[in-house]
Amino acid sequence: MKLLQPLRRMWPRAVAATALGMLMLSTAQAETPIKVGLVAALSGQSAKSGEALTRGLTIAIEEINASGGILGRPVELVRRDDESNPAKGMLAARELVQREKVTVLFGGLDTPVSLAIVPLVNQMKVPFMGIWAAGTTITQNGAKDNYVFRVSAMDELVDEALVEYGVTEYGMQKPGMILINNPWGESNEIGFRHALEKRDMPWAGIERIEDSDLDVVPQLSRLRSAGADALLMVGNVGPSAQVVKSLDRMNWDVPVISHWGPAGGRFSELAGPNASRVHFIQTYVFTDNNSPKGEAVLSALKASYPEIKNLADITPAVGIANAYDGMHLAALAIEKAGSTAGTEVRDAFYAIDDYAGLIKQYHQPFTPEQHDALGPQDYVFTHFVDGNIIPVKP
Numbered sequence: 001m002k003l004l005q006p007l008r009r010m011w012p013r014a015v016a017a018t019a020l021g022m023l024m025l026s027t028a029q030a031e032t033p034i035k036v037g038l039v040a041a042l043s044g045q046s047a048k049s050g051e052a053l054t055r056g057l058t059i060a061i062e063e064i065n066a067s068g069g070i071l072g073r074p075v076e077l078v079r080r081d082d083e084s085n086p087a088k089g090m091l092a093a094r095e096l097v098q099r100e101k102v103t104v105l106f107g108g109l110d111t112p113v114s115l116a117i118v119p120l121v122n123q124m125k126v127p128f129m130g131i132w133a134a135g136t137t138i139t140q141n142g143a144k145d146n147y148v149f150r151v152s153a154m155d156e157l158v159d160e161a162l163v164e165y166g167v168t169e170y171g172m173q174k175p176g177m178i179l180i181n182n183p184w185g186e187s188n189e190i191g192f193r194h195a196l197e198k199r200d201m202p203w204a205g206i207e208r209i210e211d212s213d214l215d216v217v218p219q220l221s222r223l224r225s226a227g228a229d230a231l232l233m234v235g236n237v238g239p240s241a242q243v244v245k246s247l248d249r250m251n252w253d254v255p256v257i258s259h260w261g262p263a264g265g266r267f268s269e270l271a272g273p274n275a276s277r278v279h280f281i282q283t284y285v286f287t288d289n290n291s292p293k294g295e296a297v298l299s300a301l302k303a304s305y306p307e308i309k310n311l312a313d314i315t316p317a318v319g320i321a322n323a324y325d326g327m328h329l330a331a332l333a334i335e336k337a338g339s340t341a342g343t344e345v346r347d348a349f350y351a352i353d354d355y356a357g358l359i360k361q362y363h364q365p366f367t368p369e370q371h372d373a374l375g376p377q378d379y380v381f382t383h384f385v386d387g388n389i390i391p392v393k394p
Contacts, residue, residue, distance in 0.1 A: 033076035034069070034340060036061075036330065037096035039089050039117065040108025040132075042081035045238050048266065049109045052316050053131055054079060056323025057106065059300045064327070070334050078102060082113050089113035090120060097126050103340040104129055104330045106323065109236070111135035111155075111184035121147050125342040127349065129330055131322040134158060134259065135187045139371040147346050149366055151326040151359075151373045153260065155184075158281055159191030159232075161376050162257050163199070165279070166230045170255045174204050176228030178219060178243060180235040180261075181208040188234040188259060204228035209239045216246045224252055233258040233278070240278065241270035248274055255279070263316040268384040275384045279392055282382045283374055284321035284359045286311050287390070293358050297324060312388045325357040329365060329373070 038057060040050040061075045069075055078100050082089035096102045105121060107114045107130045114133040121128040122143045130138055130150035139150050166172035177192055179185035189206060196203055204226035207219035220243070223231065233243060233256055240262045247254065258280040268275045286298055302308050314320060332355060334340060337348035355362040365373035381392045
């Protein structure tokens with residue numbers, strides 16, 4: 001009996017120590033950030049787009065953290081530069097998933113990079129949110145267990161919208177295609193062919209351009225000789241700017257109807273005074289008359305980034321808007337899952353009912369059959385005027 005007395009005296013202290021340890025563990029878990037990753041072009045001629053994606057995610061994360069975080073934990077953004085290189089993008093994604101343990105991975109500008117990442121995230125069961133790259137097969141990737149979502153444009157739908165715009169606005173009857181020579185260009189060739197064949201409309205030809213091209217007069221000359229009355233263009237900033245400058249050298253005044261590649265960087269500067277001739281698609285544009293949420297996001301951008309003085313300083317707005325809405329939708333999915341486990345978060349995307357976003361009011365944005373939250377009704381045609389991206393029609 002005497003031996004029991006010390007044990008009885010020690011029992012309350014042991015219980016207290018255990019309780020304190022559990023409390024400390026609980027507090028530590030509550031304060032452990034939920035990490036989300038971004039793989040994007042953060043350097044090179046498309047660095048502006050990577051910065052736009054970063055800013056959209058950051059503003060959304062600041063709002064989320066100010067409201068208590070997700071599951072009571074703060075959110076932390078971890079970025080990696082893919083340099084617009086698929087191999088580097090895949091390595092960066094693997095590092096973010098395996099080493100940084102990100103709950104959701106966000107993808108950047110280039111379709112080839114995203115296509116390289118898709119098999120990895122599906123294999124590792126980590127939700128991937130596309131917030132720029134528009135290749136149709138990014139979300140429609142054929143995987144039985146698909147973890148890839150998108151708040152962005154999709155090539156197949158964009159191509160239909162571009163063809164319809166050409167017919168409606170320019171009376172287009174025989175367009176020529178001038179496409180970047182990579183999987184993004186190939187994706188859009190398929191979409192253009194479908195859109196034109198549906199209308200029994202011929203095309204003048206299909207020409208390829210490279211990121212390294214300094215002159216595309218030969219390709220354009222072949223299209224002009226074949227009778228092209230409009231150009232359907234797909235390319236990022238550099239090659240798109242070369243198309244405009246080559247058209248100037250040829251003195252060929254032909255409508256140019258483009259995917260959103262020109263918005264990703266210094267297109268207005270590189271293309272020269274006729275940059276405005278290119279009409280291109282966007283999912284969102286800040287204007288002088290924004291929605292209340294648009295004004296709130298614009299104010300937050302100006303507060304966080306003092307270099308933003310006017311609308312020209314937030315180009316490309318599409319990257320900011322897609323990233324902002326994508327982050328908030330991902331936060332809703334994690335909250336609904338009550339977990340950071342990949343499969344549970346993936347399934348919770350399907351359970352999102354409504355979200356009042358920057359781009360639009362979302363109503364059940366994702367289903368097991370539909371992983372793209374935006375459609376043609378969410379597109380707006382724009383062009384550059386004095387360095388600003390503005391709607392062609394107010």
